[in-house]
Every structure is written in structure tokens, then in C-alpha cells.
Amino acid sequence: MKKEIIQVDGMTCGHCKSSVEGALKKLAGVTAAEVSLEDKNVSVEFDADTVTVDKLKEEIEEQGFDVVS
Numbered sequence: 001m002k003k004e005i006i007q008v009d010g011m012t013c014g015h016c017k018s019s020v021e022g023a024l025k026k027l028a029g030v031t032a033a034e035v036s037l038e039d040k041n042v043s044v045e046f047d048a049d050t051v052t053v054d055k056l057k058e059e060i061e062e063q064g065f066d067v068v069s
Helices: 014-026 053-062
Strands: 002-011 030-034 042-047
Touching: 002 053, 014 030, 014 042, 014 053, 042 053
Parallel strands: none
Antiparallel strands: 002 042, 030 042
8 A cells, every 4th residue: 555645725614624524535555534624734645556546636627636746
């Protein structure tokens, strides 16, 4: 398992948190996703052989949030 912390702009509430966590957890290979509204990031545990960091970022952006490079 690999762990990645992705900086995200635009998450401000519980709905934002649920939306991002839920979308990421639906992806094959993702075992955990936890949003920190305070730190403006999401910590994701995943199988790097199954899903890429780029795919994780793409999924976050599809939920309407901006990934900070």
C-alpha cells in the first residue's frame, strides 16, 4: 500500500468532505481516504499497481475541487 497526501482547494464543509472521500473510496485499489478541512488536503491509501496518483487527482477534480500541484 502507498499513502499520498494531496492538497485540495475549495473544500469547506462536511458535504465537501463526504463527496471527496466517497468518490475516492469507490475507486478500485483505494483502501482509505480521509479529508482534512483544516489542512486543505486528503490522505489516500491505495494500491499503486491498481490506481495512479493522477487518477486520484482526476477524481477529486471531477467532484468540483482544485488539486494544488
